[in-house]
Amino acid sequence: MSNGPRIILYILRRDVRLSDNPVFHCAAQQLKRSRSQKSSPTGDGRGRDDSLTSEHGGAPFTHLLPVYVFPSNQIESSGFLSSPSDRSPYPEARSQVAKVWRTGPHRAKFIGEGVWDLKTRLEGLQCGSGLEIRVGSIADVAREFLEYYAEKGSKGGSQPQITGVWLTDDDGTEEKDDEKILKNLAAKHDVAFKVWEDEKFYIDDRDLPYESISDLPNVYTTYRKPLEPLRDRPRNPLPTPTALPPLPPDIPPQKAPFKITTSEESLLKALLSPLQKDSTYGLKTPPQWPKDVQSAHPFNGGESNGLKRIKHLVSTGAMSTYKSTRNGMLGLDFSTKLSAFLAQGHITARQVHWAMVDFEDGVGPGEGAEGYGKGENEGTAAVRFELLWRDYMRLCMRKFGHKMFALYGIQPHAKGRGDQQPNPRKRWRTLDKPGGAGDDPKTTLETFTRFRSGCTGVGLIDASNREIFLTGYTSNRARQNVASFLTSHLDIDWRIGAEWYEFLLTDYDIASNWGNWQYVAGVGNDPRQGRVFNPVKQALDYDGKGEYIKAWVPELRDVKLTRNIGPGREEVDQQRLMLLYQAWKLSDWEKSNLRLKGIEWVEQPLTRIQFSVGRKGPPDGRSKRGGAGGGGHWRASGRGRGSRDFKRVGTEDKAPRHEDGPIIVTSSG
Numbered sequence: 107m108s109n110g111p112r113i114i115l116y117i118l119r120r121d122v123r124l125s126d127n128p129v130f131h132c133a134a135q136q137l138k139r140s141r142s143q144k145s146s147p148t149g150d151g152r153g154r155d156d157s158l159t160s161e162h163g164g165a166p167f168t169h170l171l172p173v174y175v176f177p178s179n180q181i182e183s184s185g186f187l188s189s190p191s192d193r194s195p196y197p198e199a200r201s202q203v204a205k206v207w208r209t210g211p212h213r214a215k216f217i218g219e220g221v222w223d224l225k226t227r228l229e230g231l232q233c234g235s236g237l238e239i240r241v242g243s244i245a246d247v248a249r250e251f252l253e254y255y256a257e258k259g260s261k262g263g264s265q266p267q268i269t270g271v272w273l274t275d276d277d278g279t280e281e282k283d284d285e286k287i288l289k290n291l292a293a294k295h296d297v298a299f300k301v302w303e304d305e306k307f308y309i310d311d312r313d314l315p316y317e318s319i320s321d322l323p324n325v326y327t328t329y330r331k332p333l334e335p336l337r338d339r340p341r342n343p344l345p346t347p348t349a350l351p352p353l354p355p356d357i358p359p360q361k362a363p364f365k366i367t368t369s370e371e372s373l374l375k376a377l378l379s380p381l382q383k384d385s386t387y388g389l390k391t392p393p394q395w396p397k398d399v400q401s402a403h404p405f406n407g408g409e410s411n412g413l414k415r416i417k418h419l420v421s422t423g424a425m426s427t428y429k430s431t432r433n434g435m436l437g438l439d440f441s442t443k444l445s446a447f448l449a450q451g452h453i454t455a456r457q458v459h460w461a462m463v464d465f466e467d468g469v470g471p472g473e474g475a476e477g478y479g480k481g482e483n484e485g486t487a488a489v490r491f492e493l494l495w496r497d498y499m500r501l502c503m504r505k506f507g508h509k510m511f512a513l514y515g516i517q518p519h520a521k522g523r524g525d526q527q528p529n530p531r532k533r534w535r536t537l538d539k540p541g542g543a544g545d546d547p548k549t550t551l552e553t554f555t556r557f558r559s560g561c562t563g564v565g566l567i568d569a570s571n572r573e574i575f576l577t578g579y580t581s582n583r584a585r586q587n588v589a590s591f592l593t594s595h596l597d598i599d600w601r602i603g604a605e606w607y608e609f610l611l612t613d614y615d616i617a618s619n620w621g622n623w624q625y626v627a628g629v630g631n632d633p634r635q636g637r638v639f640n641p642v643k644q645a646l647d648y649d650g651k652g653e654y655i656k657a658w659v660p661e662l663r664d665v666k667l668t669r670n671i672g673p674g675r676e677e678v679d680q681q682r683l684m685l686l687y688q689a690w691k692l693s694d695w696e697k698s699n700l701r702l703k704g705i706e707w708v709e710q711p712l713t714r715i716q717f718s719v720g721r722k723g724p725p726d727g728r729s730k731r732g733g734a735g736g737g738g739h740w741r742a743s744g745r746g747r748g749s750r751d752f753k754r755v756g757t758e759d760k761a762p763r764h765e766d767g768p769i770i771v772t773s774s775g
């Protein structure tokens with residue numbers, strides 16, 4: 107063995123943080139131990155080298171080389187080419203079915219910010235640590251490092267060599283493939299290989315009651331029950347390292363034809379420039395920013411910002427009110443907006459949990475805020491409940507693997523890759539061939555294009571699709587409606603929608619995205635298959651003043667929603683709301699007046715949902731009995747595309763399946 111630097115190559119993926127990071131924690135612990143041994147050696151110390159003997163992975167090391175790779179199959183890498191005449195050796199990072207970019211501008215920026223934040227934090231420790239940034243396939247990058255140091259090491263003497271390759275676990279199928287390749291590479295070079303459990307989830311894998319992942323229940327509630335009370339479950343977060351083993355003195359540069367930039371600004375430029383070549387993303391009429399609207403997700407990426415966000419949520423009391431606000435659609439704090447930080451591993455779910463525990467115990471920030479020091483409340487319990495949904499989706503990805511991406515999903519009667527059809531009545535419309543329902547791919551593409559452009563003619567769907575295009579975020583409530591609309595009203599292959607979301611979402615997470623799309627499309631683990639959201643009824647329940655739709659569909663801002671109920675008194679008129687929710691219902695006279703005449707989505711909506719409000723309700727669109735999810739006393743009826751009838755009287759949220767037809771609404775969480 108050479109007596110030069112002994113390096114652990116740590117390949118980061120979705121664990122881009124310094125705090126609560128098992129790998130950095132272990133390296134810091136070993137550094138501390140070796141320093142304390144040096145300062146007070148037991149025995150004579152003879153024959154001892156100064157390497158950090160890893161208890162995890164078996165390889166002694168002196169240096170830690172953290173490397174973040176922008177994976178070329180997921181994030182377009184051509185912006186890193188050294189010169190415009192160079193060509194990337196990798197195919198464009200486009201999706202399989204719809205051929206859209208896999209990572210769009212919102213997430214590319216967020217990821218870049220997160221990587222730069224970690225680099226800054228590591229360098230800020232002032233111990234010689236840092237982060238190397240690379241572009242390419244993870245396998246190619248690892249191979250280059252291994253070969254570079256193998257060649258050096260073969261010269262013997264004090265040349266550096268890699269003694270271990272470490273990375274954290276990820277349940278995505280591509281990530282599993284990467285792991286296999288890295289394992290083989292490590293074996294070929296005779297270096298230790300270790301996959302660490304990434305402890306960014308709510309309940310640690312080691313505390314789950316399953317012997318094998320096949321024991322995971324197919325229904326969320328069955329999974330959750332034995333884990334309650336959820337507040338008792340998370341492990342403590344790991345301390346944030348204050349010192350780490352240094353980077354090796356000799357690090358190979360990025361391989362041509364790519365070049366790594368040296369500032370955050372140029373990194374973001376390299377990530378965004380290929381995407382910005384066509385900022386319409388193939389849409390003839392892409393959504394435009396409306397005046398006077400703020401993004402609900404204006405956050406920059408990175409651990410520092412994620413930790414700040416957690417602090418803000420607890421100290422303002424937003425966690426305590428979460429249960430009653432979580433179905434909101436406008437504003438910053440109706441929900442936590444932690445998903446993007448969690449997805450990239452900028453923060454961990456248990457950090458969120460412990461910040462809430464401090465708040466509940468009255469020891470952390472937030473004094474004076476609602477619920478401070480009063481134990482778990484409705485809001486904090488609901489956040490835990492949702493964080494567990496995220497864990498569950500991730501475990502489903504582990505259990506079902508490729509089936510998470512299969513057209514007919516994880517249904518038990520779908521055999522093999524899941525491409526067989528479990529429900530003979532369901533015929534998906536696809537973009538490449540007729541789907542068997544008298545459709546043709548050209549029309550399907552036109553329909554999908556209108557959907558993406560926010561021009562379906564259904565207000566809630568258009569508002570959400572415009573919002574997500576422009577900001578990278580839309581609320582859970584809106585996501586459920588949009589996914590249901592694409593899959594149940596338009597009958598379009600749900601994977602196309604999932605890919606479109608993968609492209610746009612800042613918080614895209616493999617398991618949560620594909621799992622939720624499957625769930626809503628009726629091919630996932632929804633115990634009540636066949637639910638269909640009525641986007642008009644949902645708008646009535648959750649956008650009862652039309653504020654959300656008016657914000658993102660500015661063409662409809664002048665639709666008057668109130669009526670006079672006495673001298674100087676106005677109230678929202680439910681009948682008028684129906685015209686906002688579906689503008690085709692406006693009279694010709696009003697369309698002309700509002701300059702809406704001749705607009706395709708107004709005159710020829712993709713679907714006409716027959717839905718009426720039977721009698722006058724309270725002014726804010728809520729039922730007398732219920733909260734925002736109420737509407738139980740409305741006699742609401744409707745007819746969607748084709749012969750699908752929506753009929754329901756009674757409370758809809760969390761309602762059991764109605765016997766005489768598909769139910770309209772409910773939430774996944």
Ligand SMILES: Cc1cc2nc3c(=O)[nH]c(=O)nc-3n(C[C@H](O)[C@H](O)[C@H](O)COP(=O)(O)OP(=O)(O)OC[C@H]3O[C@@H](n4cnc5c(N)ncnc54)[C@H](O)[C@@H]3O)c2cc1C
Nearest residue numbers: 441442443444445492493496582585586614615618619622
């Ligand atoms: C079609 C569809 C696609 C989705 N795609 C994603 C995705 O790619 N990434 C993603 O993180 N979430 C996804 N979700 C789940 C959910 O919509 C988002 O997690 C949530 O809207 C993010 O906002 P928030 O952080 O303010 O959530 P909050 O309401 O504040 O919830 C707190 C946290 O709980 C988790 N969570 C909440 N709801 C869910 C859920 N249904 N499934 C899994 N985790 C949940 C998230 O980590 C979230 O940050 C999707 C939902 C649907 C219906």
